[in-house]
Amino acid sequence: MDRGSLIGLVLAVVAILGGQALEGGQISMFLQPAAFVIVVLGTLAAVLLHHPFPVFLKGMRMAKWVFRPPEAEAPALIRRIVQWSHTARQDGMLGLEKHVNITRDPFQKAGLQLLIDGADAAKLRDTLDVQIVSFETAERQAARVWEAAGGYAPTLGILGAVIGLIHVMENLADPSKLGAGIAVAFVATIYGVGLANLVFLPIANKIKFSIARRVNEREIICDGLIGIAEGENPRIIEAKLKGYL
16 A cells, blocks of 8 residues: 555645635535536546547556555566576576466566577567567556546636536526525636646656556566676676666
8 A cells, every 4th residue: 555645645635625624614615516527527528538448447447556556576577587597597598488487477478488589689679679668658648548637627627617607697686596606616626626636647647657667677677688698697687687776
């Protein structure tokens, strides 16, 4: 559990509700279903139109990384690569076949298979770099789902405010209905700006941190495999890869 994310979310709620209470306002004023529907459902609709559906779903699944980010694998990867290096020095590249059979990660499998097939360091780098760039591009496209939500939410908040004011103008002759319309107008703006800056954009940036770390782990694998291809000493490979930590 990422405690920072949990504390940040709680502080965001406390800041808004606490500020309202200190100003002498009623917290229940924020409970405006009409404003919520306009901003949240409108933002969801815009994001769905913006992205292909599989990308949207992937972005939604990534939201769990805010509280439970993927575990850091870099130290374990370095130990594994050093083990591969020892195997390659003792048994040759064909000895790496036993590691291919027990490795689940497709990227690691592909790199090991290239070594077994006799690819040189340059060919290995070119092939793995393409896969790293493709992986990063796909991951960042999913993270942009939350960036898009952060961009659309304030605009939907303004739309909600305009709708609320239209409702006010339609009921100028009935003062009893003016309060509800004005409340929807201003609360919709709060929903839009608040969700964008306190929820959607922070989620997008938190996901990007996890993506950067996952890309970094693939670069560790790539550099380690290149070291093996060039016949470097396992200790040298280990020392070089620890620089990533």
